[in-house]
Amino acid sequence: MENPISKEINVADWVNAYGDELYRYAYSKTGDSHVSEDLVQDAFLGALQNTTDQSEIKNQKSWLFSILRNKVVDYYRELERKSKKENNWDTNLELDVHFTSMGMWRTSEKAMVWNNTENLATNKEFNAILDACLTKLPKHYQAVVRLKIMEDERTDCICEDLGISTSNLWQIIHRTKLRLRKCINKHWFQA
Template sequence: MSNPALQWLDTHGDVLYAFALRRLRDPHLAEEAVQNTLLAALEGAERFAGQSSVQTWLIGILKFKIIDLLREQQHWQQVPDEAELDNSVGEDDLFTAAGHWAHTPVAWRDPSRELDNKQLRLLIDACLNRLPRRMAQLFWLRELNDEPAESVCSSLGISSANMYQLLFRARQTLRVCLSEGGRDGSLS
């Protein structure tokens, strides 16, 4: 195999695809993002200085390709998805009339160490899968990838007020799902 793109695909393809799929929630878009990444890497291979691993370099390119795909997708989908608004959890579901938690949240030990726990990552992924696709993408971009708000709004074609409202709803829904160990059937 003398073609670097084939070597990169063979060595890093699974990691790139999993990374893209977790953010895009669409197998076809994830494949497209990986293909675009490999093409861009091939075109810019002479600029790779070797200051990071090839995988880190490819994931850096992939992040921008994902944002490009989200922008392109938003360009073709101008009508807001009403299902996003109907599939979130409201305050009434979280608190009792007296203002107490409706369901006691699970006690966390040390969040920084728990985040490294593979089971927690799987639970977070399962809970994110219950969110509407665009809401999950927004949460990944803004909260987990720490993308700037302006960039996220531009990528998804939403206003900053809409972004913060969707993030609020996503956090509420994820809080319920995580506190119940991902077992709440009403969120799916």
């Protein structure tokens, strides 16, 4: 007779075996420790709710990572939905800040020439300002920067994960660059 206890789900085993790896993955995708902890917890809860027998899962680690990946996708989709509700303004208003009615760059918005930029990547003070500028971005902009620029994810994967179109992705990247340029100019080059 088969031991019924061996088929029971032991979440503690999952947490001990995969918790740290799952957390690191979630953190690499979100950059937020609290959100990462919540996503990992949700992944374990989702796994627990969707199976009754551990032996029916061929590769538990892959299965848990796929659940977590879906939780990360859901998190970013929810961020995008919230952002659209909160920022329900005419998208041209943001562009009006940078351009005149004739479509020319405003004098105050023209790009500055940045001299001596070759050492910026290793400059701790500059990186602190860059991090501060990144945290001022809306959450969905931060998600795009993290996935596209820092994680080097493919465009189609990002669009699918965030539930946005390709043109929307590139629009977000462009607006992010404008905001970062303005912030860095203000806090680094003009400071």
